[in-house]
Amino acid sequence: MAVTRPSDPMPAAPGVGIAALGDMRAERRRRRLGDVEWGDLAYRVYVTGLACLTVGLVLSGAVGDEALDAGAVESVRLEGPAWVGLGLAVVVLLAVRSGSRGGPLALEAAEVHHVLLAPVDRSRALRAPVVSALSRGGAIGAATLGLAGSLMSQRLPGDAMPWMGPAALFGAAMALTALGAALLTAARVVPSWVPVMAASALVLWSVADVAGRGPTAPATYAGRMVFWPLHEDGASLGLLALAIALPVAGALRIGGLAVEQARRRTDLVGQLRFAVTQQDMRSVVLLRRQLASERARRRRWFPVPRVLRRWDDFATWRRGVGAICTRPCAPAASCSA
Numbered sequence: 001m002a003v004t005r006p007s008d009p010m011p012a013a014p015g016v017g018i019a020a021l022g023d024m025r026a027e028r029r030r031r032r033l034g035d036v037e038w039g040d041l042a043y044r045v046y047v048t049g050l051a052c053l054t055v056g057l058v059l060s061g062a063v064g065d066e067a068l069d070a071g072a073v074e075s076v077r078l079e080g081p082a083w084v085g086l087g088l089a090v091v092v093l094l095a096v097r098s099g100s101r102g103g104p105l106a107l108e109a110a111e112v113h114h115v116l117l118a119p120v121d122r123s124r125a126l127r128a129p130v131v132s133a134l135s136r137g138g139a140i141g142a143a144t145l146g147l148a149g150s151l152m153s154q155r156l157p158g159d160a161m162p163w164m165g166p167a168a169l170f171g172a173a174m175a176l177t178a179l180g181a182a183l184l185t186a187a188r189v190v191p192s193w194v195p196v197m198a199a200s201a202l203v204l205w206s207v208a209d210v211a212g213r214g215p216t217a218p219a220t221y222a223g224r225m226v227f228w229p230l231h232e233d234g235a236s237l238g239l240l241a242l243a244i245a246l247p248v249a250g251a252l253r254i255g256g257l258a259v260e261q262a263r264r265r266t267d268l269v270g271q272l273r274f275a276v277t278q279q280d281m282r283s284v285v286l287l288r289r290q291l292a293s294e295r296a297r298r299r300r301w302f303p304v305p306r307v308l309r310r311w312d313d314f315a316t317w318r319r320g321v322g323a324i325c326t327r328p329c330a331p332a333a334s335c336s337a
Helices: 016-034 038-063 070-099 110-115 127-153 162-188 191-208 218-227 233-254 259-277 281-291 312-321
Strands: none
Touching: 016 312, 038 110, 038 127, 070 162, 070 191, 070 259, 110 259, 127 162, 127 218, 162 191, 191 218, 218 233, 259 281, 259 312
């Protein structure tokens, strides 16, 4: 008799389970909205809006409004896309690393314990959380980069709207691309180390491009979207294609999400939110490290000089490269790469 592992999708029930799941979520939403104190909600919106306005004013004052000369504008036009592309590559790498550890979804405990183990199509069951995460991420990316475009318009030639529009579009596309890559990694379409290595190679390529030591990186072409007021480049539209293809593919294949990773991430995120509300920074740091699966490797990647092993300032770096084993090992050969 075949044995079904907890991480494998359960056999899908034809149609009935998805409809019942939709009714259950709608009822939970109605009850949750009924328990909301609208005064507290209005206060949160007010505080959030005031904080965003304060941050915008502080950044605007720090950037200033003195126009750049022609030489500086040309330097921004030539070098700016490479730096923006490097930021895009780093965001994609962080998202892929999150996907390899069960992210980017942070489901509720009931969703993990009941929905993911129910005999329904897991991809269809997770479609609503995926759409919610994508819409929220796209909105945050558009708002953040739109603000950056407004700040750039204070020093660069042109009005504010021509800078804010392309920057907001780039922010939304960057967020959707990163979330789509994370969803595909979490879905285990390929081994997790494959997208992590690909994203790492993209970051190294972008670093070489910024330093002028290599050919133009793909992320640099995407970064030109932010500088459309200086020169329009159709090659940057490829980012929009990725921003559509990757989230759609991730939503269709998210059924491969491992229940064990989802359960661990749900528990840690719940504890992390509680620690934040209690302003317990020590617990926040510890839970954040657990969420990132920070643990020392049992084997070194490459030898590290003995003098560096004794410097406490290199503790995090040593954990990253596996310079120190998780347990003492007398024979040096047992810790070799």
